[in-house]
Amino acid sequence: MKKSYCPIDTFINTIKGKRKGTIILHLFQGTKRYGELVKLMPDISERMMSKQLKELENDGLIIRTVFPEVPPRVEYSLTQLGIDIRPVLKGMYKGGLLFEQSIEGG
Amino acid sequence: MKKSYCPIDTFINTIKGKRKGTIILHLFQGTKRYGELVKLMPDISERMMSKQLKELENDGLIIRTVFPEVPPRVEYSLTQLGIDIRPVLKGMYKGGLLFEQSIEGG
DNA sequence: CAGCATCCGTGAGGATACTG
DNA sequence: CAGTATCCTCACGGATGCTG
Numbered sequence: 472m473k474k475s476y477c478p479i480d481t482f483i484n485t486i487k488g489k490r491k492g493t494i495i496l497h498l499f500q501g502t503k504r505y506g507e508l509v510k511l512m513p514d515i516s517e518r519m520m521s522k523q524l525k526e527l528e529n530d531g532l533i534i535r536t537v538f539p540e541v542p543p544r545v546e547y548s549l550t551q552l553g554i555d556i557r558p559v560l561k562g563m564y565k566g567g568l569l570f571e572q573s574i575e576g577g
Numbered sequence: 578m579k580k581s582y583c584p585i586d587t588f589i590n591t592i593k594g595k596r597k598g599t600i601i602l603h604l605f606q607g608t609k610r611y612g613e614l615v616k617l618m619p620d621i622s623e624r625m626m627s628k629q630l631k632e633l634e635n636d637g638l639i640i641r642t643v644f645p646e647v648p649p650r651v652e653y654s655l656t657q658l659g660i661d662i663r664p665v666l667k668g669m670y671k672g673g674l675l676f677e678q679s680i681e682g683g
Numbered sequence: 684c685a686g687c688a689t690c691c692g693t694g695a696g697g698a699t700a701c702t703g
Numbered sequence: 704c705a706g707t708a709t710c711c712t713c714a715c716g717g718a719t720g721c722t723g
Contacts, residue, residue: 472680476620478673479598479666485676487593489696492585505705514582519696521706531679542704543703552679559668560585566662567584570591573637573658574578595716611685625716627686648684649723 472530482559485530488523490515495553495560498533502548532556578636588665591636594629596621601659601666604639608654638662 475481486492490512497503497511509520524547527533532553538544581587592598596618603609603617615626630653633639638659644650 472676474677474680475673476596476618477599477602477670478677479602479670480596480673481676482669482673483589483593483598485673487589490582490586492589493583496583496585509705512582516697516699517706518698518708522696530676537705540704543706545705552675555675556668556672559665559672562662562665562668563588564583564585566665567581567586567588567591569658569661570578570587570636571580571584574580615685622717622719623686624688624718628716643685646684649686651685 485532488526489519491523491527492560492563494520494523494527495532495549495556496564498547498549498553499557499560502546505545505547508547527553591638594632595625597629597633598666598669600626600629600633601638601655601662602670604653604655604659605663605666608652611651611653614653633659 472481472485475484486495493512494508497508503511505520505524508524509517512520515523524533524535528535531550534548534550536546536548538546578587578591581590592601599618600614603614609617611626611630614630615623618626621629630639630641634641637656640654640656642652642654644652
């Protein structure tokens with residue numbers, strides 16, 4: 472993650488990746504396994520899912536925990552930073568609903 | 578603007594364009610002329626500025642008013658929809674600050 | 684003053700196949 | 704199960720110049 476000209480751009484650049492917002496939204500429900508996230512979001516390929524997850528991890532928003540089991544198990548959960556932006560994400564969700572209403576309304 | 582799989586993606590897709598967040602932030606201060614916006618954001622080219630402004634207009638977030646004068650004058654202001662998302666944008670701004678702190682903190 | 688036209692490079696993201 | 708590797712496309716955005 473790189474500092475931008477304005478904090479709002481820092482924020483946008485961090486969460487604008489493909490379906491990142493939805494991934495975080497799902498993690499608000501609690502820790503999830505990789506396969507669970509894939510099933511929850513059938514429209515994104517596994518390549519994209521792992522890319523986005525890795526970026527979110529690098530940006531300090533989520534934690535990746537590997538369990539040394541067979542078959543392998545990997546769980547994803549939010550960091551404190553990820554939890555902190557929950558109200559913002561909720562606001563964005565509501566904002567998205569507003570936008571969609573304004574489409575339908577013409 | 579196109580409806581997405583999840584409202585939060587609708588929102589992100591609408592404001593993820595280059596410097597759109599900052600443009601809206603400036604318009605919270607009140608109506609601004611095209612040249613004012615350009616001066617406020619020297620790092621983005623005029624081509625980009627007019628592109629972003631047009632997209633924001635198409636998405637129903639800002640209003641473009643042309644004054645039939647010589648020399649020409651064009652003013653940009655927020656629509657009700659643009660005003661409605663003010664708290665969200667403010668939250669994103671604060672979230673961006675959090676992210677930047679977490680960079681500096683390591 | 685407030686743009687648009689044109690050209691072009693880059694990288695985000697899609698499709699498919701393979702692996703520890 | 705949870706990824707990675709490879710290849711490819713196209714639209715986002717940069718640079719520059721022109722116009723009503």
